[in-house]
Amino acid sequence: MYSLQNVAIAYAKSAKRILGEDDSFLNTNPEVMPIFVSLLLQSLEISLKHLGIESGLFTSKEARNKQLTGNGHGIEEIAGLVNSKLGANEDYPVITALTNGLPPERRTYEYVQKTIFSPNFASTRQAYQSRRLGYAEVQSFEILFDKKSGVIPWVVAVEDVANNLPIAVDIVSQWKKSKSSSPHFAIWYKDIGSNP
Numbered sequence: 001m002y003s004l005q006n007v008a009i010a011y012a013k014s015a016k017r018i019l020g021e022d023d024s025f026l027n028t029n030p031e032v033m034p035i036f037v038s039l040l041l042q043s044l045e046i047s048l049k050h051l052g053i054e055s056g057l058f059t060s061k062e063a064r065n066k067q068l069t070g071n072g073h074g075i076e077e078i079a080g081l082v083n084s085k086l087g088a089n090e091d092y093p094v095i096t097a098l099t100n101g102l103p104p105e106r107r108t109y110e111y112v113q114k115t116i117f118s119p120n121f122a123s124t125r126q127a128y129q130s131r132r133l134g135y136a137e138v139q140s141f142e143i144l145f146d147k148k149s150g151v152i153p154w155v156v157a158v159e160d161v162a163n164n165l166p167i168a169v170d171i172v173s174q175w176k177k178s179k180s181s182s183p184h185f186a187i188w189y190k191d192i193g194s195n196p
Contacts, residue, residue: 004050005165011043012159023150031136036151037124037143038134040158041075044115047161048078051097054165055172057085073129079116086172086185093185097168098161111144111157 002010018036019026026033049063058081064072068081079094086093095116099109114121124141127133133141144154161168175185 008043008046008162011039012162015039034136041128043158054169108157108160
């Protein structure tokens with residue numbers, strides 16, 4: 001039996017394997033692109049569920065609750081559930097927890113924030129949530145593309161988050177156990193100097 005973290009890493013590694021050393025395989029096989037994007041979103045969905053469940057923010061049953069998380073696959077909804085449990089209604093807390101300690105030059109925070117919360121990415125999240133993306137039943141969808149490095153930084157960011165889950169769980173668990181007078185994760189995090 002594999003943990004949710006193992007599965008999140010596996011999806012990210014699968015996307016990385018499809019990508020290869022550069023974008024050439026994706027460029028010459030465009031039919032693979034929706035599957036590639038689905039793998040990245042699946043990894044993030046599972047990472048979010050792992051963070052919430054392992055840190056005690058919510059249960060596995062809550063993570064699958066259609067009223068709380070769309071159909072159980074709503075990435076933005078699951079992230080919203082994490083944030084509501086962290087005492088926030090903005091994207092800062094969950095992304096901060098997921099990317100804590102990662103090198104800023106990799107822009108993981110930026111890529112993960114856009115994938116989960118950007119309005120420009122909403123239609124792609126919806127296609128993923130409805131499973132139309134995984135079946136390539138879409139006319140168009142968004143990708144996060146860097147002019148210099150293509151989609152490589154996006155894949156690296158998603159894999160970094162999956163590998164960073166023990167730290168994310170630890171930081172959220174510390175907040176939950178802290179004697180902080182603030183019920184808000186973001187205030188506690190700022191007060192400790194962003195270095196738990």
